[in-house]
Amino acid sequence: MVSILLAEDDNELRRNVVELLELEGYQVTAVASAEAAIAESEQQHFDIALLDLLMSGMTGVEAISNLRQHQPFIAIVIITAYATVDTAVDAMKKGADSVMTKPFKSQELVVTIKRSLAEKEILKNRADLDPDLVYSALANPYRRKALKILAAHQALKFMDLCRLVEIDDHTKFNFHLRQLKKAGLVMQNEKKIYILTNTGQFVLQHHNLS
Template structure:
């Protein structure tokens, strides 16, 4: 692995390098920093676990053979609650079991030592591109206004940092508002969209369910998002 000289490129992508062989770790650090990545090194599994928990990482380069905590066990702990951070394993040439175990536990790829730095960099770029695509797809699943987020696929509702539990009818009503945010909606429109055109009950049911939702999303420390337009209906919009 040749360390190249020249101007360091700028990047916001962070990589945690977990490698106990100091020479390899230093070479990886220099090469990755030359490519513009923000690099942090860990020399054993326990230090790596602490660093992993200290911040979000764009990618983890993980040696399998580590003191303190093996790379496979570290990967297991990461994947127990984090399915998205790309992890590339560095394995010995003959360690087929480590490769299989790592892939089964959710590693995105692996490189066999010794390796060419150009191939490693290409695989890192590929993993980061895939992560970026996944993030864009996930973000597109969310409807948002101000600090309120709603995911129709997972039926999650979040206001700021707080998860909000809604009944099925409350959820459907909020979905309708989110799809029509900043539009004034009258009770008849809401009834037809959420309860169905053949609903025979009183339109005051809308007021009741608006009150239920407000109690959950418009708490004392949050600006009001569902506003009453007297004589017309309601609108979901940011507070001024």
């Protein structure tokens, strides 16, 4: 079941949103301040947090880094009545995944929640891969280069990739390719041609290899 953490200091709106989300089948924990939200996040796991921007005490945006400390994969949606482009940009810079304006229709909220969860879903994949192997695989310039080239060309045959990485000894390159396969970043398709796994694509997107 998807668990939602809601921080909203308007009592009536909070009750309404809780009711709405519970009808949608979510499990909701509602609090009235950013501080309370942080405290809750230390107690139990949440998939997504809906934070009002302006509350007495800490703002929703200020709470983001605290929430992520205990729940690195939590999706965060900032909700605010006074949203401008600037406040939205600021919230995104500070780590929000989305920003909604108040007032909103029930369906807008549900759609935003579903989309934010979907976008985070890819991140969850990372949880089931072995970070030791991935970092170890990235700790070599040939392999980082191979990944980048593979990302650019989508699919490459062994020798083509080998040449592009500029390793003259193909057996040496074969070794590095195996390391990439072992780390789950690269695989061969049915025609034995090398492609990135979606893990590989994710890693490449988020690591900006140099």
